[in-house]
Amino acid sequence: MIRTCHSPSRVILETTIRVNSPVASGVSELTLQSLFVSEETPLLHYAFSLVRRRAVAEEIVQEVFLQLHERWKDVDAPRAWLYRSVRNRAFNYLRDHQREVLGEAGDETPAVATEDDPPEAAIVHMEALSALRQFVEELDEDDQELLKLKYFSDLKYRDISQKTGLNIGNVGYRLHHILKGLAARLRLLGFGDES
Secondary structure (H helix, E strand, O other), X not given: OEEEEEOXXXXXXXXXXXXXXXXXXXXXXXXXHHHHHHHHHHHHHHHHHHHOOHHHHHHHHHHHHHHHHHHHHHOOOHHHHHHHHHHHHHHHHHHHOOOOOOOOOOOOOOOOOOOOOOHHHHHHHHHHHHHHHHHHHHOOHHHHHHHHHHHHOOOOHHHHHHHHOOOHHHHXXXXXXXXXXXXXXXXXXXXXXXX
Protein backbone atom coordinates (compact mmCIF):
# COMPACT_ATOMS: atom_id res chain seq x y z
CA MET A 1 0.00 0.00 0.00
CA ILE A 2 1.36 3.46 -0.89
CA ARG A 3 0.92 6.37 1.49
CA THR A 4 1.35 9.96 0.34
CA CYS A 5 3.09 12.41 2.67
CA HIS A 6 2.67 16.05 1.83
CA SER A 7 5.27 18.56 2.84
CA PRO A 8 5.33 22.18 1.85
CA SER A 9 8.07 21.68 -0.72
CA ARG A 10 7.45 18.15 -2.06
CA VAL A 11 5.32 15.04 -2.13
CA ILE A 12 6.93 11.87 -0.78
CA LEU A 13 5.63 8.39 -1.48
CA GLU A 14 6.33 5.90 1.27
CA THR A 15 5.50 2.23 1.33
CA THR A 16 3.43 1.33 4.35
CA ILE A 17 4.35 -1.82 6.20
CA ARG A 18 1.57 -4.32 6.73
CA VAL A 19 1.60 -6.06 10.06
CA ASN A 20 0.69 -9.78 9.97
CA SER A 21 0.17 -9.54 6.22
CA PRO A 22 0.56 -12.64 4.06
CA VAL A 23 2.65 -10.48 1.73
CA ALA A 24 5.04 -9.63 4.54
CA SER A 25 5.57 -13.34 5.26
CA GLY A 26 6.51 -14.09 1.64
CA VAL A 27 3.12 -15.32 0.41
CA SER A 28 1.76 -13.27 -2.45
CA GLU A 29 -1.59 -11.60 -1.93
CA LEU A 30 -4.18 -12.98 -4.33
CA THR A 31 -6.36 -10.41 -6.03
CA LEU A 32 -8.80 -10.82 -8.88
CA GLN A 33 -6.53 -8.70 -11.07
CA SER A 34 -3.40 -10.77 -10.31
CA LEU A 35 -5.40 -13.95 -10.87
CA PHE A 36 -6.64 -12.63 -14.21
CA VAL A 37 -3.10 -11.72 -15.30
CA SER A 38 -1.67 -15.10 -14.31
CA GLU A 39 -4.52 -17.38 -15.37
CA GLU A 40 -6.23 -15.81 -18.38
CA THR A 41 -3.91 -17.31 -21.02
CA PRO A 42 -3.77 -20.82 -19.47
CA LEU A 43 -7.55 -20.77 -19.10
CA LEU A 44 -7.97 -19.73 -22.73
CA HIS A 45 -5.73 -22.61 -23.81
CA TYR A 46 -7.67 -24.99 -21.57
CA ALA A 47 -11.06 -23.80 -22.85
CA PHE A 48 -9.85 -23.98 -26.46
CA SER A 49 -8.55 -27.52 -25.92
CA LEU A 50 -12.06 -28.47 -24.84
CA VAL A 51 -14.28 -26.64 -27.33
CA ARG A 52 -11.83 -26.14 -30.25
CA ARG A 53 -13.32 -22.75 -31.11
CA ARG A 54 -11.35 -19.65 -30.22
CA ALA A 55 -14.32 -17.28 -29.96
CA VAL A 56 -16.24 -19.70 -27.75
CA ALA A 57 -13.19 -20.26 -25.52
CA GLU A 58 -12.76 -16.50 -25.09
CA GLU A 59 -16.45 -16.09 -24.24
CA ILE A 60 -16.33 -18.92 -21.68
CA VAL A 61 -13.27 -17.49 -19.93
CA GLN A 62 -14.73 -13.99 -19.89
CA GLU A 63 -18.01 -15.23 -18.42
CA VAL A 64 -16.21 -17.27 -15.77
CA PHE A 65 -14.08 -14.29 -14.67
CA LEU A 66 -17.19 -12.11 -14.49
CA GLN A 67 -18.89 -14.75 -12.39
CA LEU A 68 -15.84 -14.98 -10.12
CA HIS A 69 -15.91 -11.19 -9.71
CA GLU A 70 -19.50 -11.43 -8.47
CA ARG A 71 -18.67 -14.27 -6.07
CA TRP A 72 -15.12 -13.28 -5.07
CA LYS A 73 -15.80 -13.19 -1.31
CA ASP A 74 -17.49 -16.61 -1.34
CA VAL A 75 -14.83 -18.55 -3.30
CA ASP A 76 -12.17 -20.18 -1.14
CA ALA A 77 -9.90 -21.54 -3.91
CA PRO A 78 -10.24 -19.17 -6.89
CA ARG A 79 -7.80 -20.95 -9.25
CA ALA A 80 -9.47 -24.32 -8.80
CA TRP A 81 -12.88 -22.65 -9.07
CA LEU A 82 -11.87 -21.02 -12.37
CA TYR A 83 -10.69 -24.25 -13.97
CA ARG A 84 -13.71 -26.19 -12.74
CA SER A 85 -16.06 -23.48 -14.01
CA VAL A 86 -14.37 -23.35 -17.42
CA ARG A 87 -14.59 -27.13 -17.65
CA ASN A 88 -18.27 -27.12 -16.71
CA ARG A 89 -19.14 -24.35 -19.18
CA ALA A 90 -17.22 -26.14 -21.93
CA PHE A 91 -19.06 -29.34 -21.05
CA ASN A 92 -22.38 -27.49 -21.31
CA TYR A 93 -21.38 -25.91 -24.61
CA LEU A 94 -20.39 -29.26 -26.12
CA ARG A 95 -23.57 -30.90 -24.90
CA ASP A 96 -25.71 -28.11 -26.34
CA HIS A 97 -23.81 -27.94 -29.65
CA GLN A 98 -22.74 -31.54 -30.23
CA ARG A 99 -24.40 -31.71 -33.65
CA GLU A 100 -23.01 -28.37 -34.81
CA VAL A 101 -20.63 -28.54 -37.75
CA LEU A 102 -17.95 -25.87 -37.92
CA GLY A 103 -18.01 -25.51 -41.69
CA GLU A 104 -15.45 -22.90 -42.76
CA ALA A 105 -13.60 -22.54 -39.48
CA GLY A 106 -10.09 -22.37 -40.88
CA ASP A 107 -7.63 -24.19 -38.66
CA GLU A 108 -10.20 -24.95 -36.00
CA THR A 109 -11.53 -28.48 -35.88
CA PRO A 110 -14.60 -29.93 -34.21
CA ALA A 111 -14.24 -30.92 -30.58
CA VAL A 112 -15.47 -34.41 -31.38
CA ALA A 113 -13.30 -35.98 -34.03
CA THR A 114 -15.46 -39.00 -34.83
CA GLU A 115 -19.07 -39.99 -34.32
CA ASP A 116 -17.85 -43.05 -32.36
CA ASP A 117 -16.42 -40.91 -29.55
CA PRO A 118 -19.01 -39.37 -27.26
CA PRO A 119 -18.30 -35.75 -26.26
CA GLU A 120 -17.88 -36.73 -22.62
CA ALA A 121 -15.06 -39.15 -23.50
CA ALA A 122 -13.32 -36.50 -25.58
CA ILE A 123 -13.58 -33.99 -22.74
CA VAL A 124 -12.23 -36.44 -20.17
CA HIS A 125 -9.32 -37.22 -22.49
CA MET A 126 -8.57 -33.50 -23.02
CA GLU A 127 -8.82 -32.82 -19.28
CA ALA A 128 -6.33 -35.60 -18.62
CA LEU A 129 -3.96 -34.12 -21.21
CA SER A 130 -4.33 -30.67 -19.70
CA ALA A 131 -3.62 -31.99 -16.20
CA LEU A 132 -0.63 -33.94 -17.53
CA ARG A 133 0.80 -30.78 -19.15
CA GLN A 134 0.41 -28.96 -15.84
CA PHE A 135 2.17 -31.76 -13.94
CA VAL A 136 5.03 -31.85 -16.44
CA GLU A 137 5.49 -28.07 -16.07
CA GLU A 138 5.81 -28.59 -12.31
CA LEU A 139 8.68 -31.09 -12.71
CA ASP A 140 12.24 -29.88 -12.25
CA GLU A 141 14.08 -28.87 -15.40
CA ASP A 142 16.22 -32.03 -15.58
CA ASP A 143 13.16 -34.29 -15.52
CA GLN A 144 11.38 -32.11 -18.11
CA GLU A 145 14.46 -32.36 -20.31
CA LEU A 146 14.49 -36.16 -20.05
CA LEU A 147 10.83 -36.31 -21.08
CA LYS A 148 11.40 -33.95 -24.00
CA LEU A 149 14.39 -35.91 -25.25
CA LYS A 150 12.57 -39.24 -25.02
CA TYR A 151 9.05 -38.37 -26.12
CA PHE A 152 9.38 -35.26 -28.26
CA SER A 153 12.79 -35.80 -29.83
CA ASP A 154 12.21 -39.58 -29.85
CA LEU A 155 15.78 -40.32 -28.78
CA LYS A 156 16.98 -43.71 -27.56
CA TYR A 157 18.35 -44.09 -24.03
CA ARG A 158 21.90 -44.21 -25.43
CA ASP A 159 21.45 -40.82 -27.16
CA ILE A 160 19.82 -39.29 -24.07
CA SER A 161 22.75 -40.60 -22.01
CA GLN A 162 25.22 -38.85 -24.31
CA LYS A 163 23.29 -35.56 -24.18
CA THR A 164 22.73 -35.51 -20.42
CA GLY A 165 25.82 -37.27 -19.08
CA LEU A 166 23.69 -39.81 -17.21
CA ASN A 167 24.46 -43.49 -17.71
CA ILE A 168 21.95 -45.47 -19.76
CA GLY A 169 20.55 -47.36 -16.76
CA ASN A 170 20.03 -44.11 -14.88
CA VAL A 171 18.13 -42.62 -17.83
CA GLY A 172 15.72 -45.56 -17.89
CA TYR A 173 15.33 -45.55 -14.11
CA ARG A 174 14.57 -41.82 -13.94
CA LEU A 175 12.15 -41.91 -16.87
CA HIS A 176 10.33 -44.86 -15.31
CA HIS A 177 9.92 -43.04 -11.99
CA ILE A 178 8.92 -39.75 -13.64
CA LEU A 179 6.17 -41.53 -15.61
CA LYS A 180 5.09 -43.52 -12.55
CA GLY A 181 4.78 -40.28 -10.55
CA LEU A 182 2.79 -38.55 -13.31
CA ALA A 183 0.44 -41.54 -13.57
CA ALA A 184 -0.11 -41.52 -9.80
CA ARG A 185 -0.97 -37.82 -9.85
CA LEU A 186 -3.44 -38.38 -12.70
CA ARG A 187 -5.09 -41.22 -10.77
CA LEU A 188 -5.50 -38.90 -7.77
CA LEU A 189 -7.55 -36.62 -10.05
CA GLY A 190 -9.69 -39.56 -11.13
CA PHE A 191 -8.08 -40.27 -14.49
CA GLY A 192 -7.52 -43.99 -14.88
CA ASP A 193 -5.92 -46.06 -17.61
CA GLU A 194 -8.89 -45.48 -19.90
CA SER A 195 -8.02 -41.73 -20.05
